[in-house]
Amino acid sequence: LIERKQEPRAEVDSSSNWWRREDLFYKGNQLHFAGAPVVSWLYGEQTPAYLYNWQRIQENIRRLREALQSTEKAYRIFYAMKSNRHAPLLTSLAQMGNVGIDACSHAEIEAALSCGFRDEHISFTATGVAREEWKQVLSHHALRVNADSLSDLEKIGNISPGRTVGIRLNPAAGIGYRQNPLLRYADADTLSKFGIPLEDITTAYAIAAKYDLKIDGLHIHSGCGYLSDQLPALQNILETLKPLWQQFKIQSINLGGGLGIPLVTDDEPLDLNEWSAVLRSGLKGFDGEIWIEPGDYIVKDSGILVTTVTQSLVRRHHRYISVNAGFNIHPEPVFYDLPLHPLPTLQRPGEPSSAILAGNINEVHDLWAKNIVFPPVEEGDHIAFLNAGGYGAAMSSHHCLRGNFTERLIL
């Protein structure tokens, strides 16, 4: 009845170096990251350790800004802090001053404020928000709020009549990481809990009128982790929005997050020229602002997770490598089938061979990779997982009391 197929995950081939970047390469047998050997960034030998490269974060933002500038529309970027709330990272973004915050709980708003952001830098889009939480959120008067449902509109109107708000729409079409059903957001055939269906727009405006709410923005979050080959789906979503901004007075269209990055060797990066062309064409005639809420696109490839090999052995003709971190430290490989590319921080002589990479949690599915071609490593060596900067530390748990790790922002 509840059977769920566990398909083999994408094979990670360590002989390919598709991941190589200016801030990520081998030199003298040492994996370098952010300008120095990975191991030099650890506190002593302490692992598991998340390392975040601030330079890379800035570069990702710069690239996004350029693409948005080429749409020739005004724009705002709100960083989805749920992807990584490391306070030094939030603080650095606040210092930089050209991105705001996408928050999805009042606690996130508080965390953003604590790092230097102000109410007017924050956009709040959440789901299933309780009336009491709405009261807290709406006490920040300059903060942007989006209503996720007709019920939200009623609550907002009740608590804060006259307010200017956005509404989150459910466009009944979705895109995402390799069409992974776990991450598909707004498909007609999934039971998406998000957003106001297009057919309820009239009711939404009626509720707004009742409370004198001004709806000046539309929000759609249509997917998660899309690359160039999924841009036609984004185009379709923009098409469905057109009648709305043509009919109503809309000053901003918030496209949510969802911009993806390559995770395995055959992933083509999202072409931001194509992306901005889709925005230009899909929003032709719209004279308001484009807002986006990237999380992963900003932080995912800026972060690596460094672990230590605790065991390397052959069991039933399979090579097993165990490290001192499990799925509780980063859930994406086990629970989302999103691979984190593993690399030894020290290149040892010898040929790569097939291997299984296991974590240290007492659960059978706690495998970082089931089927990889991996270079030689020995006990005590470090393995770095790439693209670990988003939804890792943020979703970590203390399962088996193995939840301790360090985080370091490299400026």
Next chain:
Amino acid sequence: LIERKQEPRAEVDSSSNWWRREDLFYKGNQLHFAGAPVVSWLYGEQTPAYLYNWQRIQENIRRLREALQSTEKAYRIFYAMKSNRHAPLLTSLAQMGNVGIDACSHAEIEAALSCGFRDEHISFTATGVAREEWKQVLSHHALRVNADSLSDLEKIGNISPGRTVGIRLNPAAGIGYRQNPLLRYADADTLSKFGIPLEDITTAYAIAAKYDLKIDGLHIHSGCGYLSDQLPALQNILETLKPLWQQFKIQSINLGGGLGIPLVTDDEPLDLNEWSAVLRSGLKGFDGEIWIEPGDYIVKDSGILVTTVTQSLVRRHHRYISVNAGFNIHPEPVFYDLPLHPLPTLQRPGEPSSAILAGNINEVHDLWAKNIVFPPVEEGDHIAFLNAGGYGAAMSSHHCLRGNFTERLIL
């Protein structure tokens, strides 16, 4: 490539009351738990709240002890603290004095000691343990350790020569919750990372001899959540052990955990008479002790998670009910396809109708139940999830900064 099918989860029919127990029933329209209305156990109206009924925990242990007594063998029960490490619960178990602790990390050992257990009450069985952690673990001299691999045996021998140890076996056969592949432990066709394969036993004894280690126990954890219909698989596993305890001097056979409880209306409970009959027959002639390491069997049905309805609405002809907790508070429905049976704490007049039960995390899969028949509820009502006592709080995360909840042990 990485597509994972998300099959519809078991339908939960709230009109059936299969879950009814002496400590769990409706009276005067109020759901009662542990002798009083559920809401009376909350601190004010504070939710999410885990409530654990100590009476039920004792009852579960008593039932297990009776079944083990009927095998006419000596036995020991080690509670798998990874399932629920609420300190008052651990302390109460320590006070009770007739169960020990199954720990899987040195941090768990410390937590058990902090609650009153002593080294000699603790059995340590873990995976991918680093040499440094083994040093910490082995510094507890009276503590029982099991080696999970040949590499573990080498490490233990190096650090603590002459020690008496158990070895964890990989029996190449597994059982579990409805054959859920995510929870199947030792199948030949899964890449189980656990245990020493039977074909490596001779090598294991050779390593033990090298370090004067005395192997006096066998450990097999064969599955997770098995019910009566899966007992033949347990029987098979015991058969594969027989040549070992006949050949070697073995004083204890540790069967791990895995005893299941009913989760949906058509689950038949595990018949402990049948279970003990399987043990009697499978271990006939074995004159050592039976050890078991139940976690869920002791705590799962003793705990409920109480949440508050934040929103109730119709979206695209579906009834959506949102509560103030998501999969980060209890991961089993979303990540393990193990349903938690939801019940309103207040029975309102009106007919049940089909509904989707959603959490408050900004992820599309954050649904407590996709397809249930559920009674009427209103905003502010409480929904209690049954069978929430294991692997809930223990695996919770602070995703979206929505990780706060209370826990209460009801004595």
